[in-house]
Amino acid sequence: xxxxxxxxxxxxxxxxxxxxxxxxxxxxxxxxxxxxxxxxxxxxxxxxxxxxxxxxxxxxxxxxxxxxxxxxxxxxxxxxxxxxxxxxxxxxxxxxxxxxxxxxxxxxxxxxxxxxxxxxxxxxxxxxxxxxxxxxxxxxxxxxxxxxxxxxxxxxxxxxxxxxxxxxxxxxxxxxxxxxxxxxxxxxxxxxxxxxxxxxxxxxxxxxxxxxxxxxxxxxxxxxxxxxxxxxxxxxxxxxxxxxxxxxxxxxxxxxxxxxxxxxxxxxxxxxxxxxxxxxxxxxxxxxxxxxxxxxxxxxxxxxxxxxxxxxxxxxxxxxxxxxxxxxxxxxxxxxxxxxxxxxxxxxxxxxxxxxxxxxxxxxxxxxxxxxxxx
Numbered sequence: 001x002x003x004x005x006x007x008x009x010x011x012x013x014x015x016x017x018x019x020x021x022x023x024x025x026x027x028x029x030x031x032x033x034x035x036x037x038x039x040x041x042x043x044x045x046x047x048x049x050x051x052x053x054x055x056x057x058x059x060x061x062x063x064x065x066x067x068x069x070x071x072x073x074x075x076x077x078x079x080x081x082x083x084x085x086x087x088x089x090x091x092x093x094x095x096x097x098x099x100x101x102x103x104x105x106x107x108x109x110x111x112x113x114x115x116x117x118x119x120x121x122x123x124x125x126x127x128x129x130x131x132x133x134x135x136x137x138x139x140x141x142x143x144x145x146x147x148x149x150x151x152x153x154x155x156x157x158x159x160x161x162x163x164x165x166x167x168x169x170x171x172x173x174x175x176x177x178x179x180x181x182x183x184x185x186x187x188x189x190x191x192x193x194x195x196x197x198x199x200x201x202x203x204x205x206x207x208x209x210x211x212x213x214x215x216x217x218x219x220x221x222x223x224x225x226x227x228x229x230x231x232x233x234x235x236x237x238x239x240x241x242x243x244x245x246x247x248x249x250x251x252x253x254x255x256x257x258x259x260x261x262x263x264x265x266x267x268x269x270x271x272x273x274x275x276x277x278x279x280x281x282x283x284x285x286x287x288x289x290x291x292x293x294x295x296x297x298x299x300x301x302x303x304x305x306x307x308x309x310x311x312x313x314x315x316x317x318x319x320x321x322x323x324x325x326x327x328x329x330x331x332x333x334x335x336x337x338x339x340x341x342x343x344x345x346x347x348x349x350x351x352x353x354x355x356x357x358x359x360x361x362x363x364x365x366x367x368x369x370x371x372x373x374x375x
Contacts, residue, residue, distance in 0.1 A: 014214075025054055047062075051250055056085060072221070093145070094205050330370060340375065
């Protein structure tokens with residue numbers, strides 16, 4: 001059954017739209033754009049591949065419109081958002097886990113709270129910290145559907161506008177530096193909101209489920225490094241376990257913009273990482289400061305993607321329109337898919353652009369879509 005996705009102001013009024021919005025994340029596809037690209041460039045019953053899946057918008061658009069979708073994401077935060085949208089537990093199960101975590105939070109010792117860095121005591125109240133520490137300790141979010149769904153919703157509201165999240169005033173999409181945050185809160189005499197976690201989460205869980213759940217076609221977002229995970233996908237395609245792909249639809253990390261790992265350091269802490277931010281979580285998780293390494297990543301990933309595409313497949317890559325990123329991405333795509341015709345679409349810089357949040361605020365060309373179709 002094919003569902004209709006309503007764009008515009010009323011998109012959250014549908015189950016598909018409401019769950020599509022799960023997960024504030026840096027460099028995410030606009031939701032209507034993801035659906036538009038999938039519906040225009042992949043036949044119903046076809047398959048979509050995204051090796052840099054982020055929060056999984058491309059794969060979600062595929063599986064809610066009668067297509068197969070397979071994504072790969074190296075950052076646990078983005079991967080969890082995608083998993084929660086594709087393997088959503090029942091409302092009752094998630095509400096029950098929320099109740100259990102709230103009860104378990106009473107067992108969190110004061111010493112566990114006191115051990116946290118100064119940032120946490122300015123960001124959250126002790127009651128909220130007990131709930132967060134209990135969720136961090138007892139939610140099996142990697143392999144249990146109820147726990148992954150609850151944890152994904154917790155991450156949505158972990159930090160953001162005061163009174164609308166668990167935290168003191170901060171950004172929602174990007175975790176701020178601890179020293180900067182504490183200094184700002186002190187200067188503005190800002191204290192964390194007095195949130196009752198059980199009630200706060202119960203309201204937001206019920207809102208998320210209020211329109212129901214979307215009908216999903218088969219799909220998945222795999223956690224891991226695309227360089228190695230694409231080899232596994234190739235074996236699966238060769239064995240007939242999954243289909244060849246009709247659309248490669250992705251947005252690679254941008255060269256020399258920001259550290260993707262650092263941007264999500266607070267949500268990563270929630271998933272078990274260090275309570276102090278670091279610039280990198282491993283290979284391919286930094287800000288891509290080396291042009292040679294950036295070129296190596298794109299060449300390797302796109303070459304491996306080409307090996308699992310149908311002969312008539314389409315390719316849509318959204319990237320940064322700055323000269324180096326644009327030119328190297330275009331060059332690699334044209335070399336990888338020489339039998340396809342390239343169309344370039346440049347979008348002007350606007351509020352919310354993936355590059356607008358960082359660095360120079362002067363007028364720039366914004367983002368660029370590289371569309372390759374069979375000649």
